[in-house]
Amino acid sequence: MTDAATLLVETTPEQTDAWWKSAVVYQVYPRSFADSNGDGIGDLPGILHHVDYLDELGIDVVWLSPIYASPHADNGYDISDYQAIDPSYGTLDDFDRLVAELHRRGMKIVMDLVVNHTSDEHPWFIESASGPSSPKRDWYWWRAPRPGQLGGDRGAEPTNWESFFSGPTWEFDKSSREYYLHLFDRKQPDLNWENPEVRTAIYSMMRWWLDRGVDGFRMDVINLISKDPALPDGEVQSPSGLGNGFPHFSYGPRIHEFLHEMHVEVFGSRGGDFVTVGEMPGATVEQARLYTDPVRQELDMVFQFEHVGIDQGATKWQHVPFDLLTLKRSFMRWQDGLAESGWNSLYWNNHDQPRIVSRFGNDGRYWSESARLLAAVLHLQRGTPFVYQGEELGMTNVPFASHDDLRDIESLNYVSEALRDPDVTADSTLANIRRVGRDNARTPMQWSAADNAGFSTGTPWIDTNANYITINAASQRGIAGSVFEFYRSLIQLRHDEPAVAHGDFRMLAPDNPSVFAFTRTAGTTQLLVIANFADAPTDLENVEEMDLESWSGSELLLANYAPTAADMLLRPWEVRILRRYCL
Ligand code: TEU
Ligand code: CA
Numbered sequence: 001m002t003d004a005a006t007l008l009v010e011t012t013p014e015q016t017d018a019w020w021k022s023a024v025v026y027q028v029y030p031r032s033f034a035d036s037n038g039d040g041i042g043d044l045p046g047i048l049h050h051v052d053y054l055d056e057l058g059i060d061v062v063w064l065s066p067i068y069a070s071p072h073a074d075n076g077y078d079i080s081d082y083q084a085i086d087p088s089y090g091t092l093d094d095f096d097r098l099v100a101e102l103h104r105r106g107m108k109i110v111m112d113l114v115v116n117h118t119s120d121e122h123p124w125f126i127e128s129a130s131g132p133s134s135p136k137r138d139w140y141w142w143r144a145p146r147p148g149q150l151g152g153d154r155g156a157e158p159t160n161w162e163s164f165f166s167g168p169t170w171e172f173d174k175s176s177r178e179y180y181l182h183l184f185d186r187k188q189p190d191l192n193w194e195n196p197e198v199r200t201a202i203y204s205m206m207r208w209w210l211d212r213g214v215d216g217f218r219m220d221v222i223n224l225i226s227k228d229p230a231l232p233d234g235e236v237q238s239p240s241g242l243g244n245g246f247p248h249f250s251y252g253p254r255i256h257e258f259l260h261e262m263h264v265e266v267f268g269s270r271g272g273d274f275v276t277v278g279e280m281p282g283a284t285v286e287q288a289r290l291y292t293d294p295v296r297q298e299l300d301m302v303f304q305f306e307h308v309g310i311d312q313g314a315t316k317w318q319h320v321p322f323d324l325l326t327l328k329r330s331f332m333r334w335q336d337g338l339a340e341s342g343w344n345s346l347y348w349n350n351h352d353q354p355r356i357v358s359r360f361g362n363d364g365r366y367w368s369e370s371a372r373l374l375a376a377v378l379h380l381q382r383g384t385p386f387v388y389q390g391e392e393l394g395m396t397n398v399p400f401a402s403h404d405d406l407r408d409i410e411s412l413n414y415v416s417e418a419l420r421d422p423d424v425t426a427d428s429t430l431a432n433i434r435r436v437g438r439d440n441a442r443t444p445m446q447w448s449a450a451d452n453a454g455f456s457t458g459t460p461w462i463d464t465n466a467n468y469i470t471i472n473a474a475s476q477r478g479i480a481g482s483v484f485e486f487y488r489s490l491i492q493l494r495h496d497e498p499a500v501a502h503g504d505f506r507m508l509a510p511d512n513p514s515v516f517a518f519t520r521t522a523g524t525t526q527l528l529v530i531a532n533f534a535d536a537p538t539d540l541e542n543v544e545e546m547d548l549e550s551w552s553g554s555e556l557l558l559a560n561y562a563p564t565a566a567d568m569l570l571r572p573w574e575v576r577i578l579r580r581y582c583l
Contacts, residue, residue: 020216020275020300021343022501023060024379024491025110025386029351030067030089031075033389033445035456042444042455044090048098050447053473055105057392057484058491061275062102063110063218065351067095071121073187074409075351075442077112077220078119082205092212099213108215110275115202116224117188124201125189132176139198140189141181143170143231151177160233161245165410166417168242169249183224183249185409193225193258203265210266216275219299222259223280226252237314240417250282259291259298268297277301277345277384285337292342301345301384306330308353311360317414317432322360324513324533335382335505344383348374349391354440358397362535362573367394367471369573372486372560373531376575377516379490380529382505387487389445393473394483397440398465403430407462408438448474481560489558497557497579499525508545515543515570528554528578532570540568554580 034046044067054062066076069084076086085092102109118125128136149156157170158179170179171186181190191198206217227249234243259278267274276299278291283304291299310326311319338344348356357363361370371394379385398405403426406412411433418424433439439462446468447454453468465471476482494500503520514534520527528551532538540546548568556563558577570576 017502018275018294018300018343019273020061020384022494022498023108023275023384024058024494025061025063025384026054026057026059027063027065027350027386027388029065029389029442031065031461032442032455034447035458035460038456038458039088040456040458040460041088043088044085044094044098048094048101051098051101051105051107053477054107056477057387057488058495059107059387061108061110061215063386064112066112066114068114071119071187073119073185075407077114078117078185078188079114080119080121081123083208096212103213108275109213110216110218110277111209111214112220113206113217113222114220115191116221117182117184117190120187120189124191128189129173129176129180132178138195139192141192141227141231142173142176142178143181144178145172151179159231159245159248160236160243161249162234162238162240162242163413166240166413169245183221183245185413190224190227194229194254199258199261199265203262206262206266210270210272210274215273216277216300218303219276219278221281222278222299223250223255223283225258226255228252239421246282251287256290256296256298260296263297263299275300277303279303281305285333288334288344289338289342292338294341301343303345303347303350304334306334308348312436316436317418317429319432319435324516325511327360328507328510328516331381332507332510335507339382339505344381345386346378346381346383347386347388348378349388349441350386351388351441352438353388354436354438355395355397356391357394358440359436360533363394363396366535366573367396368481368483369560369571371483373533373573373575375483375487375490376529376558376560376577377531379494380500380520380527380577381518382501382503382520385494388441390441392484392487393446393471393476395443395446395471396465396467397434398443400430400434400437400439405463406433406437406439408442411437411439444468446472448472486558486560493557493577497525497527498522499527499579503527509543512543514538515540515546517543517546524581524583526580526582527557528580529575530570530578531575532573535572537572538570540570551578551580554578 031042033042034050035042036045067089068079069081069086070076070079128134128140143158145151145156152172157168161169163169165185169183172179182188232248234245237244278299280302283302288302291302307330311322356374357371361374415429418429443465444453444455444460449469453464476484499520499522503522506519508517509515516531557579561571561574
């Protein structure tokens with residue numbers, strides 16, 4: 001394996017205008033996008049069938065959540081064969097056809113790379129678990145019970161860490177009387193990246209997909225691949241009595257070395273125009289600047305979680321009321337922090353987050369206005385926007401009626417763990433899941449008002465959201481003022497107006513509790529975005545820095561209300577995007 005350091009100096013062109021900086025990415029969650037054979041599960045031919053729709057929306061890149069062979073304990077984020085398509089999604093031929101069709105229309109495809117862990121049904125783990133003398137034993141993290149403790153007992157785990165999916169991060173193996181590490185579910189054992197054989201196998205697998213025409217990777221929890229080999233206990237913070245291992249199993253001592261080595265070994269000699277985005281819960285601005293600094297050849301972008309954590313307490317299940325000032329301060333930190341080097345990803349939604357219009361908007365009286373406002377405020381920032389399937393239609397959270405409606409392992413594990421506490425009621429867990437559960441993002445795509453929202457002719461693996469009758473693609477495509485057409489216009493604006501991709505960002509009225517306003521400036525072109533994050537009108541006369549006088553005569557590029565004379569009054573959830581040229 002090439003010595004990473006030597007390559008660093010040689011090969012780093014300044015990527016000022018890398019293609020992905022003016023691109024928009026669309027995330028497809030294959031299980032819930034479109035079912036072509038009536039088994040109730042979305043699949044690759046279903047995606048191929050809707051490439052027209054993606055083309056019409058104008059997106060540049062399709063990111064596919066995992067489609068690899070998997071026992072689906074975590075809906076594919078538990079992979080048992082990295083180079084096989086799961087039969088429920090189709091075949092490699094189906095995949096090749098989709099890649100060919102996307103490329104024919106000038107779109108690119110990004111695969112989900114899940115290499116912090118595999119499935120426990122992956123041959124690597126089966127061999128590793130075959131016994132302490134297995135040549136692949138060190139491909140995973142096996143450890144003896146805590147000294148003086150009996151294996152299998154609560155408290156005997158090698159560390160006291162709490163899993164992302166509740167409970168301890170160690171599973172006891174009776175045959176070898178050792179534990180293996182799983183930061184997520186027990187069916188997702190963590191790979192040991194300290195072992196160079198593991199890294200070599202992963203890099204060759206990635207090159208195999210690049211050879212098949214893939215244009216890049218979204219890298220799942222890539223911040224967890226380097227851990228503190230000493231495996232120290234974590235501080236006990238949560239009611240479960242388990243410890244917070246995050247400081248010990250994330251952003252470890254070799255993270256930059258591994259990311260650079262991966263870049264060199266996988267992309268180094270290919271010179272192709274690939275894109276990589278690393279999912280990095282907990283990443284700070286300072287860390288992101290390093291990971292996305294093109295000179296370092298690690299990642300192009302990261303997914304940071306700060307803005308999707310502002311309404312959460314110590315755990316995602318504890319609610320903190322939404323506060324616009326906190327949101328604005330977070331975006332300012334990231335916009336200013338990566339202004340000189342590095343690059344932001346921009347997202348409101350993905351398959352792990354609740355629907356934004358229900359979360360930060362108003363999915364009742366101002367459903368359409370707030371969905372479009374949220375889109376504009378995100379897409380006009382400096383960075384690469386990611387649209388999650390259904391977001392462009394304003395899909396909302398789901399009023400799950402009972403726990404039987406749920407499918408997500410994180411939520412189901414949360415319920416069983418929470419109900420160990422007699423003071424916790426089943427209803428309270430359901431209320432929390434209605435608010436932030438991941439199944440909110442995973443109900444079938446709402447194509448039309450037909451049965452099952454036009455998603456399937458069979459019984460969907462998870463029920464549709466009953467509001468598909470009114471919220472669906474068929475009732476929005478080509479309809480002026482629809483959420484779909486608003487997203488299409490935003491994406492067109494990013495393609496047509498360079499200031500959207502490259503303009504300097506400046507927040508206005510940062511201390512105003514209901515107005516989110518900022519400018520983007522590129523040369524003599526300046527854009528102004530003004531948004532009223534409230535059910536009540538806002539009079540801009542009382543908003544500092546809002547001298548709209550100087551914008552009179554400017555061009556109204558996009559808005560979610562018809563313009564009125566009273567332009568100093570922002571109506572509920574009103575957003576306007578203006579352009580002027582400062583000669
Ligand atoms: O998510 C990692 C991650 O951060 C999530 O666990 C997140 O914190 C949580 O879901 C928020 O509720 C990635 C994938 O996106 C997720 O779907 C997988 O379940 C997880 O990794 C394990 O692969
Ligand atoms: Ca199917």
